[in-house]
């Protein structure tokens with residue numbers, strides 16, 4: 001069992017959990033994820049590692065209430081336990097030793113930026129900008145934590161309540177013209193990552209996107225997380241989650257992610273009854 005040591009509500013539907021998971025914390029690397037089950041027999045859900053502390057033996061995750069399982073998790077608090085917390089899973093993302101990097105985060109994807117930003121902060125020849133978007137200022141999460149470890153924290157809001165008024169892609173375009181980037185990493189909703197890839201493509205800027213397809217086993221055995229990248233089948237759970245965004249077949253991954261929408265909606269409706 002894995003105890004929730006700390007819980008912090010970030011928005012009305014998003015919470016940060018610090019989990020007692022020493023074995024995961026000891027070997028976790030930026031860009032990896034865990035698959036958790038809230039209780040025995042429950043659904044297995046992949047969650048990106050937001051932070052980890054090998055000495056304290058803790059792993060931090062951020063979860064947004066989307067479906068039945070994440071709503072159920074939201075009802076758990078400090079002192080409660082999770083049945084499974086398997087990881088670290090996935091291939092740690094390859095990070096550069098020099099150059100200017102833009103970390104682009106949308107929605108609660110901004111949480112996944114933190115561990116990468118922290119790792120890049122240790123590399124003196126890397127300059128990091130975090131371009132983070134949300135609908136409104138109150139939905140920008142972990143601004144202080146990310147802001148503390150990057151060179152420039154550049155928020156964007158749809159309503160202009162904080163930072164750049166508009167989408168992350170608008171600000172990214174502006175910053176490419178102003179400072180240029182050697183690498184862009186996008187983490188967030190699929191349409192956002194796709195749009196980021198289209199912004200960077202004409203400039204020839206290497207771009208990673210973090211794929212979050214449906215996952216089951218998380219070990220490359222079931223095929224659920226198949227993603228087409230450069231015309232090849234890749235498995236996000238073992239080959240990813242980060243892939244070359246210019247090579248990802250976003251149409252297919254979007255279609256596959258919608259396959260169980262009906263069942264997901266039904267499960268949530270029944271759970272609410």
Ligand code: FES
Nearest residue numbers: 216218220223237
């Ligand atoms: Fe089964 Fe990736 S989740 S192969």
